[in-house]
Amino acid sequence: MPSPTRTLKDKVVVIGGASRNLGGLIAREVGQDGAKVVVHYNSPSSKEAAEKTAAEVEKAGGQAVVHEADLTKVAEVEGLFDVAEAAFDRVDCMVNTAGMVIKKPMTEVTExxxxxxxxxxxxxxxxxxxxxAKRLQDGGKIVTVVTSLLAAYTGLYSVYAGSKAPVEHFTRALSKELFGRNISVNNIAPGPMDTGFFYPAETDDSIAYHKSSAMNGELTKIEDIVPYVKFLLTDGWWLNGQTLFINGGYTTR
Known part of the structure; x- marks a missing residue:
């Protein structure tokens, strides 16, 4: 049994992009462990899904509040954490799953x-x-979802993988800066996930190729990723400054 300080019971977890897919499942799973969850969503079109996620968190035994924010605006990021502190008086963990993908040749990418x-x-x-980093209690955890394409030699994802790549350095830098506070900072890099986020950018042939690149001929499932997120938020506290490629061998580094 982990010590009480390494459980999610009563921990306040801010989740970016928690209305559906991986973020929604993380919210529900940490809710089962008794966490207090801030369910972020990006736009009015996701409000209903976010409210459903929050209801499922509470049904599972956690607590939840819902908040809309455009995370590309710093004031709205700050507002998200303001909501967490107003609702639960503290923040212990942050998990950011928010992201956007396009797939096209570099010659076709617009400004x-x-x-x-x-x-x-x-x-x-x-x-x-x-x-x-400003808001978390000492001993907190920061996890950002990136992509296994960071370890791939491939075309067509230049601006997707390229815009995720800086997060690895952000993670290394921040994890070092937070020495002395016992806050770990890590990334999880899933393989292509079997969600609505993946399919619009792909063709039948490319989907088949992505599947063939993992050890069991399948895409990564969000259910395969969540245990690693929970591990980083609890017993995995000693991992720090790392990017974990959770992908069935899709790419390695």
């Missing part, structure tokens, strides 16, 4: 697409981490 991808995948990640 607007480049700016948007870096705003969502890099800037938002940076300021979520920055604000977490």
């Amino acid at each position: 607007e697409e480049y700016d948007r991808m870096f705003a969502v995948n890099s800037k938002a990640a940076y300021f979520m981490m920055r604000e977490a």
Whole structure:
């Protein structure tokens, strides 16, 4: 049995992108462990899903509040943490799953697409981490979801993987800066996940290729990722400054 300080019971967990898919499942799972969850969603179109996630957290035995924020705006990132502190008086953990993907040749990427991808995948990640560093209790945990494509030699994802790549350095830098506070900072890099986030950018042939690149011929399932997130939030506290490639061998490094 882990010690009480390494459980999620009564821990306040801010989850970026928690209305559905991986973020929603993380919220429900930590709720089962008695966590107090701030369910973030990005836009009005996700409000209903976020409220459903929050209801499921509470049904599972946790507590939850829901908050809309555009994480590419620093003031709204700050507001998300304000809500967490107002609701639960503290913040213990931050998990950011928010992201955006496009797949196209570099010669076809527009300036607007480049700016948007870096705003969502890099800037938002940076300021979520920055604000977490300011707000978390000593002994807290910071986890950001990146992508296994960081270890891939491939075309067509230049602006997606490229906008995720800086997060590795953000993680190394922040984890070092937080020495003395016992706050661990890590990334999880899933393989292509079997969610609605993945399919719009792909073709039947590319989906088959992605499946064939993992050890069992399947895409990564969100259920395969959540145990590693929970591990980093509890007994995995000694891991720090790392990127974990959880992908069935899709890429290695």
